Amino acid sequence: MKLSSLQGFTAAIEAGSLRAAAERLGVSQPALTKLIRELEQEVSAKVLTRTSRGVAPTAHGLLLYEHATKIQREVGLAHARIRALSGKAHGEISVSAVPLAIVTLVPQAIRTFASEFPHVKLRVHEELYPAQLSSLRKGEVDITVGGIPSGIPRGEISVTPLLKTSMAIVTRKASPWSKATSLRQLHDAPWIYTDTKRATGYAAELFASQGMSAPPCGVVVNSTLTMLSILERVDYVALLPVQLARHPWAQMYLSQIAVVEGMLELNIGAMVGGADVRPIVRSFLVHLVRAASGGAENP
Structure with missing residues (x-):
């Protein structure tokens, strides 16, 4: 299996069309088409299908794409290692x-x-x-x-x-919000946001997943340390990855709120x-x- 064929195949998927992929790789479209045809013959399966917008991977193509990207990353790493051995x-x-x-x-x-x-x-x-x-x-x-x-x-x-994570809802211990059992009960709580655009924060995503509007923004922060310091002292509500919410320090000062709607994945x-x-x-x-x-x- 030629590396050039895999490169052409992955470029076609990422670009969404053979023409765009050919331009990206600096080859002609017929040459790219030939590479992909040879690849399909080698794996004995059709890997691309034509759509109204260009091309898309087949089920076999998706599987091949996963392995092809890994191969290209490893080849890139090998090249970098060779340069490293040469001090470059x-x-x-x-x-x-x-x-x-x-x-x-x-x-x-x-x-x-x-x-x-x-x-x-x-x-x-x-x-x-x-x-x-x-x-x-x-x-x-x-x-x-x-x-x-x-x-x-x-x-x-x-x-x-x-990796995958779940976003836990947290507030300071003894906060009145810690007794909530649903998002509706937390909808009027002041939330800590981590994005300057309130409508696009994770809190907004959590409520939107349940068909609800975004909760009020109490403060916007740009660091975890700031968030934790505020949560320790103020009755605000925030989202933390469950791995961090279970950290001993977090458990010492914060309460995790379990709601019936579950966590944001x-x-x-x-x-x-x-x-x-x-x-x-x-x-x-x-x-x-x-x-x-x-x-x-x-x-």
């Missing part, structure tokens, strides 16, 4: 991540990545609600690790799922922009994947 791996990677990833995935990924690429500088900063992916789209960061947003335009952002993933991703960034992505597969979901 330098530069800087900027990563934004939600608190859960910073506590679990990122430290392990940094440890293993730094041992392989000691001359690459890493910058990590916390981003509580990266749903708009503004930092990634502006080129301010190379990788965003957070809740995977819905409706990402195909080909614009590449997403690698890492989130898929956490690593997101990079487009096809022009530097090999060293792809290498760090591989280390994130390995950290997740190594049990980082349950610290």
Whole structure:
């Protein structure tokens, strides 16, 4: 199986059309069509189907895409390792991540990545609600690790799922809101938001999932430390990943509110922009994947 065929196939899926994929790869459309035809012959299955908008993967194609992206990441890592052995791996990677990833995935990924690429500088900063992916789209960061947003335009952002979490509802101990048993009882409570646009925060998503309007915003914060400090002293309500809500410090000062509607479920993933991703960034992505597969979901 040719690597060029896999690259052409994944580009077609991510771009949504053979023409766009060919332009991205710098080849002609007939040449790309030939590569995919050869790939289909090799796997004895149809992997792409034509739609009114371009092309889409078949069931066989989805399975192949999952493995093809892993193969390309590993090849990219191999190239980076070769350059590292030659003393050529330098530069800087900027990563934004939600608190859960910073506590679990990122430290392990940094440890293993730094041992392989000691001359690459890493910058990590916390981003509580990266749903708009503004930092990634502006080129301010190379990788965003957070809740995977819905409706990402195909080909614009590449997403690698890492782990799953549930967002627990929390408030300070002895708060009158701690006795609530439903979202309706919490609808008038002041909530801590983690996004400057109230309508797009996780609290708004939780209530929207039950057909309810967003609850009132008590305060907007941009760090977990700020959120926890406020929760410890003020009768506000907030959402925390269940792994953090169960931390001994959190359990000492906070109460988890169990509501009949259940918790907001989130898929956490690593997101990079487009096809022009530097090999060293792809290498760090591989280390994130390995950290997740190594049990980082349950610290």
